[in-house]
Amino acid sequence: MAAHTLLKFEGHNYFRQRLVLATLSGKTLRIDKIRSDDQNPGLRDFEASFLRLLENVTNGSVIEISYTVYKPGVITGGKVSHDCGVARSIGYFLEAIIALAPFAKTPLHLTLAGITNDNVDLSVDTLRTVTLPQLKRFGVEDGLELKIIKRGAPPLGGGEILFHCPNVRQLCPVQFTDEGRIKRIRGIAYCTRVSPQTANRLVDSARSVLNRYIPDVYIYTDVYKGPESGKSPGFSLSLVAESTTGVLLSAERAAEKGETPEDLSRVAAKMLLAEVRRGGCVDSANQWLNLLFMVLGPEDVSKVRVGKLTPFTIQYLRDLKDFFGVAFKIKPDATSQTIMMACLGIGYSNANKKTT
CATH class of the missing domain: 3.30.110 (Translation Initiation Factor IF3)
Structure with a gap:
């Protein structure tokens, strides 16, 4: 390099x-x-x-x-603690670190404090249930974990998470092109410092929309009390649609001022349905991570099917070309309205990884 x-x-x-x-x-x-x-x-x-x-x-x-x-x-990795403040949520910081952690000298044990769920950055729920499984596909598996210790709603936060990531010598090439069919929807409805009944209202309202399309819908309620509930009242809903081939598509919504649980759930459910309609094997929020790991993979061709490219992803492709000199072969599929992305990996190797 x-x-x-x-x-x-x-x-x-x-x-x-x-x-x-x-x-x-x-x-x-x-x-x-x-x-x-x-x-x-x-x-x-x-x-x-x-x-x-x-x-x-x-x-x-x-x-x-x-x-x-x-x-x-x-x-370097190792044990790191950081207070993220309240200007941006934990997701702003963690999302970027997830891309670096597999290439550390030693496994990363990261503690982050701040806001866990908002409508600006990815929530810790979506990072745990959808983003981390993307890493496993590329061979980052043993010891990969994200624990939510405390919830922290805006504006004052007070949340805390623990993130453990193993380090790897090299990533695996990926061929992820079969979308399959959506077989189930899972979700997490959380609330802090509000009535515990709020979580049930979130679940009932979301199911009223989603059950029209699929019977297998299960949303967990996560009610936090006492010291684990952060410093501000709040609630949110995180949804994941899973297909027969292991595709994970996500949508989420955190409460804004004056928003009822019913309104929030309906918006989140419709966002998930829109994500499913876009198609692809990777949802909008995780397109960039898959493309990055495809570039860093072995000197072999990796292929991933995605839905419509987001403006963020389009710029990311330009930046990948600037930093690594890699261009993708982009092939639209008119039948499924999806796009096949393929590239030859650069054979990136983690030379700092200690041999055990």
Whole structure:
């Protein structure tokens, strides 16, 4: 890898993904004009916090905030604790770390505190039930775990999670092209510092929509009390549709001010149905992770069928080309309205992994 290659970007968009790609590729990153037209230019607190977390899980990284230059070091892993604050949820931080953790020197044991569920970032529920199984498909399995210790609703948070990820020498190639048929829907309805009956209302309302399409719907209720319930009242619903071939498609919704459990459930259920309609073997939220691991896989062809590409994924494909020089073969399927994505892996190897 060209360790001293400098890549330049402008603007605050795609900040996390470019830092992750720089860390994996070993390329120095410079980002100019961050909110240059804003009254308050530069990095926000949560972005600076993410940089601190990145510093904690790596060794030898050099970060020059004044110039926004990032020279990546070695991903070390080990035991790390970080307070995410309340500007962005835990998902903002954890989603990016999940992409780095398998390539650490030692297995990562990460404790994060903050908001567990909101409508801006992926919730810890979706990361646990949908994102982590994606890693298993690429060979990251033994000891992979995400535990929710405390719930934390916005605005004050107070949640806490534990994330354990093993490290691997290399990923496995993937051929994931058969969508199968949706066979069941599972979900988690959680509430904190509100009536326990709220969780049941979430379940009943969601089932009233979903049972029209499929009989096998089961939604777990997760009621938190006392110290484990965080600092703010709140409730949310996370749904997962599973197909006969192991496809996992997700949708979720957290309560906004004044929103009833019934309204929230109906919105979440319709979001899940829209995700199912898009098709593909990977849902919208996890397209980027699958594409990244396909690029980092062995020097072999990996194929994944996806639904409509999100704007985030389209930019991610451009960034993958900049950092790794890999272009995807993109083949639309007119019959199923899905897209077949294929690429040749670069044979990325975790040279830092200690042999046991």
